[in-house]
Amino acid sequence: MKQSHSTRRRVLGSTILAMAALPFASLARAFPNRTANYTYEVQRTDEEWRAMLTEDQYAILRGGGTEYAKSSDLWDDYREGRFKCGGCDAHVYSSKWRAELDKGWVFFKHAEPTAVLMDVDDSANYSGMEGAKTTLIEAHCRTCGSHLGHILTVNGQLVHCINGLALKFEPEAA
Secondary structure (H helix, E strand, O other), X not given: OOOOHHHHHHHHHHHHHOOOOOOOOOOOOOHHHOOOOOOOXXXXXXXXXXXXXXXXXXXXXXXXXXXXXXXXXXXXOOOOEEEEEOOOOOEXXXXXXXXXXXXXXXXXXXXXXXXEEEEEEEEEEEEOOOOOEEEEEEEEEOOOOOEEEEEEEEXXXXXXXXXXXXXXXXXXXX
């Protein structure tokens, strides 16, 4: 897959935010080392990450890439349950906070407390719904640093726009 941030932005632009195509971001970014004063609980070598993730998961979780809209089985699955980080199994989101938006990704109104860290996505800017240039805010796992998606405004709602491949879904027991 090896998609970059620009792939997500082009798709979001056509379906959500009318974004312009943006420069490709490097897959060489290693999230666990990007914040000098923060140590992630789960740390793995690049070889360990590659061995445990599919190529598409690696491109998203470790490279900051994005899946195509509506390509994940989770995008329109509104069953009750927990969503765990695909890199470390930390509980990052809950179905009680799902936002039903027919845009092609998994949307949440909130993350679980202390589960998600935010960071400025300094790779590029995009035009928001009101046309103003805005810097994207990344959402990544507090436990392992894996990229989950972005926090942005969609249909007037501030939401976490998350890649389905960045998550593992655990349905609530019946």
